[in-house]
Amino acid sequence: MSGLVLKLAPKERVLINGAVVENGDRRGRLSIVTPDANILRLRDAIHPEEATTPVRRVCYAAQLVLTGDSDPEASRLSLLRRIEELSQVFTDRDSRVSLAEATEALIANHHYKCLKALRTLLPREDRLLAVRQ
Secondary structure (H helix, E strand, O other): OOOEEEEEOOOOEEEEOOEEEEOOOOOEEEEEOOOOOOEEEHHHOOOHHHOOOHHHHHHHHHHHHHOOOOOHHHHHHHHHHHHHHHHHHOOOHHHHHHHHHHHHHHHOOOHHHHHHHHHOOHHHHHHHHHHHO
């Protein structure tokens, strides 16, 4: 069996295709066998008031597609432009790889993979912003 395996802590919540699912009192595992299911761990979610930096804003926009709050087709061009803007700032090899993965995933309609690739830029952005201050 292939697919995504979610390992959940007690009482952990996850959003699956628009439905919030909460784990019970014990650790648990869910095997997601439906391809292209929209899944977001709520502990990893970026809240609107936290989308205050360029990378966080792009992650939040990708997250809105996963939660069903944005239309994937309508959001694609905007997300591609934002990723391109990030590529003007993040010029190191690792960042370029992450941005390329995000772009490829977005083009293939794999929004979770896109968000996952973009999230790898958050620590780099935090370091860059800390140096500026």
